[in-house]
Amino acid sequence: MPALSNTIRPTVWIGCLACYNAGRLVGEWYDADTADLVTPEDLHGRPTQHEELWVMDHEDFCGALEGECSPSEAAEIAEALSELTHDEAAAFSVWVREWGESDDRSGWVDRFRSEYRGFHQSEGHFAQDWAEDTCESEDKARMTTWPFNAIDWDYAAAELFSGGFQSEEVSGGIHVFCPR
Known part of the structure; x- marks a missing residue:
């Protein structure tokens, strides 16, 4: 997976769903491009029976991500955004708002560039x-x-x-x- 450019660094707050459902907020901020590599053990700092993680907050996605999602979806979008320059990111935000289709983000960067x-x-x-x-x-x-x-x-x-x-x-x- 390519490293994110030094101008666009999306981050995500990944939380444990089992803890959340039990009334506790357990989570941490991570670079979005590695969100799919985070494990429940990483989040808790020890072995755990909890299995499901969820992105509950995010920053710097240029409009390509709204609301919550899985860590793997956040990593996929961050990887696509890593291809954009800083100047393109500003235009990409406009493009997403006007023409982005929220149901299929897989080809957004290529479509934006075309x-x-x-x-x-x-x-x-x-x-x-x-x-x-x-x-x-x-x-x-x-x-x-x-x-x-x-x-x-x-x-x-x-x-x-x-x-x-x-x-x-x-x-x-x-x-x-x-x-x-």
Whole structure:
């Protein structure tokens, strides 16, 4: 299992369900990427007859985890998140909130990466960047001359964003997505 990047370190509070059901709160915080390796003996610090552990709280999952879950599910999500950079994590949180499907998280990171088009100052700036990135190499040199320098990029953006692109405004700009 890959080590989590130094920018995204989800943690989980794993508790013993037998203790919880008996009215005692026994648990500990762990790095989420190793949650599936925690045993009841680790949690209690000694051999025990208790068998079931549960993630009762969590932090830094970028919206990919809501509520409680099993330690193995938390580890699986943390492993997927370890592939994201810090900048991607902010956009991923937006993507999860808008387009994430809570019933199937297995391909979220790959799907996010295929749909994410980056952080931009505005929809107009995105339209201009997209035009420059997708034009033929011989046209790129002409992008600074007429008619390219006379294009109303905000109008062009309105066309693009009516055809599938979507933006989510955040502090300082927008995240752009092209969801399926």
